[in-house]
Amino acid sequence: MASLSLGLSLSRKKNALRNAAVERKNLLTVCRLSVKTLIDRSCFETIDDSAPEFVNFASILEQILSHRLKGQVTWFGYESPRSFWDYIRVACSKVSHSCICSIENMENVSSSRAKGRAWIRVALMEKRLSEYITAALRDYKTTRRFYDDGAIVLGEEANMLAGMLLGLNAIDFSFCLKGEGLDGTHPAVIDYTPYLKFTQSSDSISSDEEELRTLGSSGSESSTPENIGPPFIMDENSWYNKCKKVEQKYRLALEQKGYLEELVRLREAQFTESVSQNKLLLQRIEDIELNHKLEKEQLEYIIVELQDQL
Structure with missing residues (x-):
């Protein structure tokens, strides 16, 4: 019985590792395609909050940065959820001329998730999203403190992510930082339908x-x-x-x-x-x-x- 339970435990662990690897690969693949759709859309018009390609890209990036994000342990031993903005705020604090302080002091944005979504928009308008991600990933000690094992930002795929986002520097974005897209109460949901019928x-x-x-x-x-x-x-x-x-x-x-x-x-x-x-x-x-x-x-x-x- 002991050997049988041990075999089942090892099998479940292998399946969990395989599912985690498939999830990481799929998120990065769909992120790469979302960047392509954004670039194609930018050839015809300026990208703003109403563009479905951007809404999907923002949801994908939010899920990538939230993948296996640790919770915050309180004094009473309880674990409260965190947002990826808590990690970005610390890891990108040393970036020169960053927008971290201005977003932290925004009056109309209160929740941590809403601030993270505002940061994505400001970084895209500044054409520095890849620079922020690269600087955050270089701070491995902080990244290790915020994420569990198996997270995308802790693996080799993280370098691929920074390279994908570099192509967005050629796009002119225009966002309103008071719109519905900054609502921190709604979760980030990815629409996979456009990519299932995507043709290059x-x-x-x-x-x-x-x-x-x-x-x-x-x-x-x-x-x-x-x-x-x-x-x-x-x-x-x-x-x-x-x-x-x-x-x-x-x-x-x-x-x-x-x-x-x-x-x-x-x-x-x-x-x-x-x-x-x-x-x-x-x-x-x-x-x-x-x-x-x-x-x-x-x-x-x-x-x-x-x-x-x-």
């Missing part, structure tokens, strides 16, 4: 070798050689172009597989929560029925006593 145009295929290396760094199945030799023939019917098209289709299929896995994980979490709520409701119903039965018996006993007195 031939004009936007830039640095394909770098993207394939980035995607293949987390698994051997998607790896690609670092150096691809120059094509001998550069017409449309060359083997080089055909190979590139096959690689692009394979990469898109692999990314969509990751999105579907993430959707399944979210649905499983929702199902588990629904089951637990159902159990609580059933327990409450049983308690109410038991109380009702006891009250009925007490009333019957009182009626019998009154009849005896009469």
Whole structure:
């Protein structure tokens, strides 16, 4: 029995580690695609709070920075939840000419989550979001203090995140820091639908070798050689172009597989929560029925006593 329980424990631990790795990979992949959609949208208009591409990107970045974030232990031993702004405020405090103090003193923004969302917008307008993230990740001691093991910002994927955000410096953003997007009461929800039907145009295929290396760094199945030799023939019917098209289709299929896995994980979490709520409701119903039965018996006993007195 002991060996069986030990085997089950090891199996559960391996599954948990695998699920955590899949979650990290999916969040980074969808973040990379959200940056691409933002860049494509910026070619036609200025990005503001009303753009669905930005709303989705802000939700993705918020979930990445909140991934396995530790709670704050109070004097009484209770653990209160934290926001990623608590980490950014400390880790980026030494960045020169930063916006940390101005956001901390904003009058219309009170909650920690709302301040974090305001920081994302200000950093994008300043074209310094990648700089802030890089400076925060360099402070490994502070990062280690705020995050648990397995967090995205503690792994090798953190450097990929800073590189992805560097492309946003070419976009002109315009945000209102008094809008509904700063409401700290609503959680960050990612809409995966646009990325499930995402198709990359031939004009936007830039640095394909770098993207394939980035995607293949987390698994051997998607790896690609670092150096691809120059094509001998550069017409449309060359083997080089055909190979590139096959690689692009394979990469898109692999990314969509990751999105579907993430959707399944979210649905499983929702199902588990629904089951637990159902159990609580059933327990409450049983308690109410038991109380009702006891009250009925007490009333019957009182009626019998009154009849005896009469």
